[in-house]
Amino acid sequence: MIPACPLAALPRGEALRVETDPPIAVFHTEDGELYAVDDTCTHQDASLADGWLEGCEVECPLHASRFDLRTGRVDAPPAKLPVRTHQVVVQDETVYIVPSDLPPNLPPGVRTGSA
Amino acid sequence: MKSVAIVGASLAGLSTARALRAQGFGGRLTIVGAEPHRPYDRPPLSKEFLAGQMTTADLALEGDGEDLDADWRLGVAATRLEQGRSLRIALADGSAVEADGVVIATGAVARTLGGDLGGVHTLRTIEDAATLRADLDAARRLVVIGAGFIGAEVACVARTLGLDVTIVEAAPAPFARALGPEMGAALAGLHEDHGVRLICGAAVRGLTGEGRVDGVLLEDGRRLDADVVLVGIGARPVVEWLDGSGVRVGDGVVCDTGGATSMPGVVAVGDCAAWFDPALGAHLRVEHWTGAARRPATAARTLLSGGAAVPDTLAPPYLWSDQYGMRVQFAGHTLPGDEVSVEEGDLASRRFLAVYRREGRTVAVLGVDQPRSFTRWRRRVNEPAGAR
Ligand SMILES: Cc1cc2nc3c(=O)[nH]c(=O)nc-3n(C[C@H](O)[C@H](O)[C@H](O)COP(=O)(O)OP(=O)(O)OC[C@H]3O[C@@H](n4cnc5c(N)ncnc54)[C@H](O)[C@@H]3O)c2cc1C
Ligand code: FES
Numbered sequence: 001m002i003p004a005c006p007l008a009a010l011p012r013g014e015a016l017r018v019e020t021d022p023p024i025a026v027f028h029t030e031d032g033e034l035y036a037v038d039d040t041c042t043h044q045d046a047s048l049a050d051g052w053l054e055g056c057e058v059e060c061p062l063h064a065s066r067f068d069l070r071t072g073r074v075d076a077p078p079a080k081l082p083v084r085t086h087q088v089v090v091q092d093e094t095v096y097i098v099p100s101d102l103p104p105n106l107p108p109g110v111r112t113g114s115a
Numbered sequence: 116m117k118s119v120a121i122v123g124a125s126l127a128g129l130s131t132a133r134a135l136r137a138q139g140f141g142g143r144l145t146i147v148g149a150e151p152h153r154p155y156d157r158p159p160l161s162k163e164f165l166a167g168q169m170t171t172a173d174l175a176l177e178g179d180g181e182d183l184d185a186d187w188r189l190g191v192a193a194t195r196l197e198q199g200r201s202l203r204i205a206l207a208d209g210s211a212v213e214a215d216g217v218v219i220a221t222g223a224v225a226r227t228l229g230g231d232l233g234g235v236h237t238l239r240t241i242e243d244a245a246t247l248r249a250d251l252d253a254a255r256r257l258v259v260i261g262a263g264f265i266g267a268e269v270a271c272v273a274r275t276l277g278l279d280v281t282i283v284e285a286a287p288a289p290f291a292r293a294l295g296p297e298m299g300a301a302l303a304g305l306h307e308d309h310g311v312r313l314i315c316g317a318a319v320r321g322l323t324g325e326g327r328v329d330g331v332l333l334e335d336g337r338r339l340d341a342d343v344v345l346v347g348i349g350a351r352p353v354v355e356w357l358d359g360s361g362v363r364v365g366d367g368v369v370c371d372t373g374g375a376t377s378m379p380g381v382v383a384v385g386d387c388a389a390w391f392d393p394a395l396g397a398h399l400r401v402e403h404w405t406g407a408a409r410r411p412a413t414a415a416r417t418l419l420s421g422g423a424a425v426p427d428t429l430a431p432p433y434l435w436s437d438q439y440g441m442r443v444q445f446a447g448h449t450l451p452g453d454e455v456s457v458e459e460g461d462l463a464s465r466r467f468l469a470v471y472r473r474e475g476r477t478v479a480v481l482g483v484d485q486p487r488s489f490t491r492w493r494r495r496v497n498e499p500a501g502a503r
Contacts, residue, residue: 044163046442050486052494061486062435062442064405077133078156078408080178109168 004036004088004095015058017049022104024086024097025049027069029056035069036086036097042105043079081105116215116380116419117142120204122193123220123353124148126156127385127407129176131218132183134415144185145212147204149192149221152241153177158404160244161268162437166275167248171241188212193221196360202380216418219357219368219376219383220411223350223402228260228319233327235344238265247345251276254342258282258331260319262289262299264436264443266347270311271438281312281339283331288315293434295449298469298481301462302443305483308465309439314339350402352387365389367400373426374414380421382414392429394478394497395448403434431479431496444489447471447479447496459488468492 004010004018010028017039018024025039025048033056039047046062057075059066065079072082084105087098119135121128124146132146148154155174163169188206195205196217204212225237234254236247247269251257257273259266262284270280282289288299289306306313317337322344323330331339352367363369363377367389374382374390385407389400409430416424436443449455453471460467460483468488471479477496482489 047486050490052490061490062444064409077178078176108170108173109163 001089001096001098004097007090007093007095010034010095013053015049015051015053017047018097020097020099022106022110023047024099025058026088026095026097027053027058029053029069031055034088034090034095036088037067037069037072037083038086038104038106040104040106040110041065041079042074042081042083042107044107045110048083116140116421118145118214119143119216119218119418120145120147120202120212120214121218121220122147122196122204122356123218123222123385123387124150124187124189125154125220125222125385125407126176126404127222127387127411128218128220129154130408131220131382131384131411131415132185134412135419136183137412138415138419140415140419143214144183145188145214146185147188147191147193147206147212149190150240151190153187153189155241157239160241161238161265162272164241165244165248165269165272174241193356196357196362196381198361198378215380217381218411218414218418219362219381219387220385221353221356221387222407223352223386225346225350226348228322228346228348230322232322232324234324234342235322235328235346237346238269239350247343250343251278255279256281256341257343257345258339258341259345259347260331261346261348262286262303262313262315263347263349264290264293264434266345267306267438268436269345269347270306271309274309274311274439278343280310281314281341282306283317283319283333283339284313284315285318286315289313293449294445294481295451295453295455295471297455301465301467301469302438302483304462305438305441305465350386352389352400354387365398367398369398371426372429373417373422373424374410375417375422380418382418384411384414390429392448394429394431399432399448401432403432405430405433431493433493441465441484442482442486444482444486444493445479446489446493447477449479453478458492459485 023039050061052059066076072085089096154176192207225239259282290299318334368383389398431447433446466484468485469481480492
């Protein structure tokens, strides 16, 4: 489990980037749900934490692909591949991420530090 | 509507095909494309593809296994549109396609300076990008004519390849047409920081060389040595094939806010189309990726409803550009006289967010390396004055 931030530091409607490798974006929706996905868009190199959060969807800040935060599914192109999702746990008022052990769908030209 | 023909098999054509199917169109769909390729993405041609960080396969716009149940007629251009009992499109190979509805998505081509000297390039297609890259690999000095986004991006890539780069621009500042002179001048510094020579307010008289270009001659008598020249002086809409069809054409195909042309059953989308923009009170041809990807959903509704559908509110034009790792984003449309103010960051650090206002209303937003605040500001463009 990776600590992301105190719950109080992530108000509803906000997002935060955690500098893991690859980085992870954590979202707090207006409805009070918390979701985590890989921060890098699967289309090109843009940070989804900088995107527009609406309901359970984030719109990429660069070319407006939309991803469902619950499943990572692409709801609007140009992205073709889903974004990897991670589990979020809140303990003692702190947000933690349980990183997925599936491979990420990083865009062309973007590599992780270890690969 | 039983059949639709889409002319132009690139971003706008593909996006319209997807929208038609998503909106329940189950009839015959034909897609005619002059290029031999499946639809591919152009923005990387001046960025990652030119730099060698993306392959041809990465440019594909279609998803793996995507099937639109369409008849693709690739590698053949449409030459004429005629209206009889149905609409008829004549193709260059002598065949024809008949359909009840037609989508014009023939895009734009790069403007040229004429002449046939070797080493002189424009950049619009995958072949253009490949030959430009091969020439850059063998060259020492690049001169870019025109300080627009494509020229500036090629200049960036050429710098990373170690070339000596000069950009020549006739206007007093780069990017002035898109961003206005003030912000254009602010971005000029970004290029100078990276060792690009920028010569503004200088008109080009001609190119020199025999068989192959060796220099660029300016009106003031200066001569710039060049092994490769990129002509980046804009693009013109591809509309000649509509001559005699009766479809109204100005700077591009003239459309209403829903994409309908002057001819019933015919819509136009993407770089070839000038939709009426209510926020501006004028027709505006938009040459950016997002418009070519998103407006087709509206145009498809217009076509399928026979023009009865109420068009969606037109999103303001949006463009992005990558320069030296900086992400430039711009939404809206600026006119001379707009007031510009820097709201976040500062010009000196080259990371800032600037807002353009006209009569108190936000009409455009520019972000340089400010993706998060740009995401928010962008949504305020064209809101009524005083809404926030
Ligand atoms: C190098 C480059 C970089 C760019 N970078 C950016 C960027 O960073 N950001 C941004 O917002 N936008 C960018 N753009 C613009 C963006 O790519 C265009 O807005 C987009 O491609 C428009 O799509 P379109 O389908 O309307 O037209 P096009 O992509 O021009 O496609 C039109 C297609 O129609 C075909 N055609 C033409 N005539 C006929 C005919 N008679 N019959 C059949 N087919 C025909 C053409 O061969 C072509 O394949 C860039 C463009 C280029 C060239
Ligand atoms: S980078 Fe996210 S949609 Fe292109």
